[in-house]
Amino acid sequence: MAKTKKANRLLDESSPYLLQHAYNPVDWYPWGEDALNRAKQEDKPILVSIGYAACHWCHVMEHQSFESEKIAEVMNQHFVCIKVDREERPDVDAVYMDALQAMGLQGGWPLNVFLNPDAKPFYGGTYFPPQQWLTLLRNIATAFTQNRQELDTSAEQFAEHLNRSELEVYGLKQHELQVQEEELKQMYYTFSSRFDKKHGGLSPAPKFPMPSNYLWLLRYIHHSQNEQALKHLHLTLQQMAYGGINDQVGGGFARYSVDEEWLVPHFEKMLYDNGQLVSLYAEAYQATRETLYHDVVYETIAFVERELKSPEGGFYSSLDADSEGEEGKFYTFTKNELHQLFGSEEPLFSKYYHATAAGNFEHGRNILYRRISDEAFAEENELELEVLQDMVQNWKERIMEVRSTRVRPALDDKILCSWNALMLKGLADAYYTFGNKHFLKLAIQNAEFILKNLCKDGRLYHSYKNGKASIDAFLEDYALLTSALIRLYEVTFEEKWLQKAKELTVYTLNNFFDEAEGLFYFTDKSSQKLIARKKEIIDNVIPSSNSVMAINLHLLGQYFDEQQYEELSDSMLAKVNELIIKEPSHLSNWAILYYYKLAHPTEIAIVGPEAPEMRAELSSFYLPNVILAGTQDISDLPLLEHRVAIQGKTTVYVCQDKTCKFPVHTAAEALEQVRGKQESEKFPAL
Structure with a gap:
């Protein structure tokens, strides 16, 4: 008779990622005082394991190690074990990811970090195979007992590193802001040195969409009339739209491509990517009138509405990469499956979507992708364009019917304020460009949902699940929601949205701003204290919260004639100005603000x-x-x-x-x- 699995403390959590671990034999705690106090009382090292629901290797490590009774026994005996959803607690993730990189190790998820009882890190890593993990656990348990002083000394040094000012880390100094045409050109030349001129995007692989890079490039092209920049922009947006990173049948983008051709995605679909890509393709269409960009916007919004929208008007976080324990199985097809489905049309279908008998992915399966436009394909195959487009539409409907019978990837159904704000802005941008009232309806529903459910007494909350808002909001929540509400005002002229944006900014200035350094902390001053209070200035897959705030202050300064907002925006930009010129691809949202200041709104x-x-x-x-x-x-x-x-x-x-x-x-x-x-x-x- 099978042994009944016993639940651990994670069963009471709302995060789908934590709930996935609720029946592990590991005695997991969620991040909080209970776990931290126990470590101090029992003088035990802490293991913090950080991941997220759509993370493929997080699942692999769970199945291999955290579901193993033998490994769990060692973990429970020697450590206080804490599981963290990085999407719920980006503050915790940022501190310990920074620590891992300070150790000279490559960051990523799953992130596994070992701390002393004061929550200061002394060792870490990402994915470990089970035997290697077991050996590491035993070695660290022994070292903690026999070499405690050395570990504590190391932990103190890492803690000191984590508490260094971000400006100090990057060697930045305060300057007077002086925006110059030559500096803007230098940003472009530095950025263009990484162009992949064959496949678009930036070299090398893996390739992330990084929408803020191309939103900046759009502005640079408008300002400079640089035709080479325009060619690269179009190549990038076209190849992303044609590649396997974009779901050719159901719409929506995966998180990144593992190869340089945008062909093989890491199949998880994240709300934050899709919200930003709607903004990017809508704006690119507005600038160029390229039909492909129109189609991408409409298909991406259709995907989000169909698969990520909650009945209340919020948007869920992500879809998993895996189904039935296999990455991409839901989205891929063997040649035989396609032949059974399409019969005599299969050769043309396979030519259009590049499916082969051997498969272009694992296990003989095919990722559907394109290489050329419908116009070119129709001409190449002696078809009327309208006939081809009718066939493609029919193919998509039949593929979607087959998908409806398959085991679906898991849905992470928590609703995050910051990611919803990115989708809200995407919908507002799409409405602004296309005038589609349904996009505006979705945007307003979402804005009302956020303000009703994630905003209480003038404060925001980060996460919403099962009718309950939780976790004090981070700077990214305030910054991105403010940005989205400014945009919603611009497309509706309803001043309540703009007034709310200003209210959130006032709260942010009162509770996140560091007067000494002139930048914003990531956490509210009333939130739980960690071993370091970080500031976020590097633009990543989501623009940094400080860069978003600097743009917000620039815009609100104009709307409300608040000169101090404008001056603060200038001061923030001046602090990172040197770094933007050196690393524009990592500070592209800051570079957008630089363009605004140079070109004068x-x-x-x-x-x-x-x-x-x-x-x-x-x-x-x-x-x-x-x-x-x-x-x-x-x-x-x-x-x-x-x-x-x-x-x-x-x-x-x-x-x-x-x-x-x-x-x-x-x-x-x-x-x-x-x-x-x-x-x-x-x-x-x-």
Whole structure:
């Protein structure tokens, strides 16, 4: 008779990742005082194991080691074991990931770090095979008993390193902000040195989408008219859209590609990637009118709505890479399966999606991907374009029917404030570009959900699950939600969104700001204290929370005529200016702010009964450095004060550098004023 599994303390948690470990024989604790106090009382080392629900190697290590009675016995005897969902506790993850890198080790997940009873790290690593893990556990248990002083000394040194200022770590000093055309060009040349000119993106593999890199590149192209930059942008967006990293049938992007061709994805799909990629492709369409970009936006939003939207209007976090214990099984097909499904059409299907008898993935399976446009494929195969497109649509529907019978990848159904904010902004950007009212409806539903369920008494919470908000919000929650609400105001002209953005900024300044260094901490001053209070300045797969705040302050300073916001934004940018020039691909969101400061934003204020329609007309054009405000009546917003609809007709006021043009009544006239009739302000043609 099979032995009944006994639950551990993780059974009471809401995180799907922690719940996956709830029946491990390991005596897991969630991160918190209970575990930390026990370590001190029993004078035991702590093992912190950090991962997330969609992480393939996290699952592998669980099955191989954490489900093993033999290994669990050693872990339980010698350690206080803590399991952390990095998506719930990015603060804990950031501290111990930094520690691992300080040890000279490569970071990644699963992240396994050994701490002394004071929670200070002395050793760590990522994935370990079971026998190696067991040996390591025993060695560390012995060292903790026999060489305690050495381990404690090492832990103190790592703790000191973790408490160094980020500005000190990167050798940055305060300067007066002086934005220069030559520096912007230098950023581009440094960035372009890493271009993969064959497949797009940046070399080498693995390749992450990194949307903020290409949002910056869009602005640089608009500013410089650099045609080589435009070619690389299009190559990158096209190859990502055609590659296996983009689900060719169901829409939505995987987290990254393991190869340089964007072909083989790590199959997990994350909300934060898809929200940002909607923004990127929507903006790229607005600039270029490339049909492929339109299709990507619509297909990605359809995926998110179908598979990640909660009934309440929030968006879930991710889909797992694995199903039935196999990575990518849900999405891939053997040639035989395709033949059974499509019969005589299978050869054409396989040519279109590059499926082969041997398979282009593991176990003879095929990842579906494209290489050329429908127009080129139709011509190459002597088909009418409309006939091909009808066939492709039919193929997709039949593949989706087959998928509906398969075991689905696990869903991480926690709802994170920061990631929802990225999706909210993506939807607002898509509505701004395409005018699709369904996108706006989804955006407003999501904004209302966040403010109802993740905002209490003026404070935000990071996570929501089963009707309950938990975990004090981090700077990324405040920063990204503020950014999304500013954008929602711009596409609706409903001032409640802008006012809420300012309220959140005031809270952030009062509770996260470090007066001494002039940057924001990642954690609220009232949150649980860790061994280090970190600041985030490097832009990663999600832009750094400090760079997002600096842009927010820049925009809100304009909307509310708050000079101190503008000055703080300048000061923050000045601190990292040297680093942006050296490493633009790692500070691309900061580089966007640099462009804003250099190019000087244009204020467009629309007043009158047809303000929304006028905004919609202007949104047909790519205007990346515009502060947009409007009202159908009158408004106390400083940007709209004393501005009226002249003779009752909708009126547009265009101003730059505190100097205003003559009021006009058409979008075309306003556009001329914004562009100053300079051809160089137009986006170059593809």
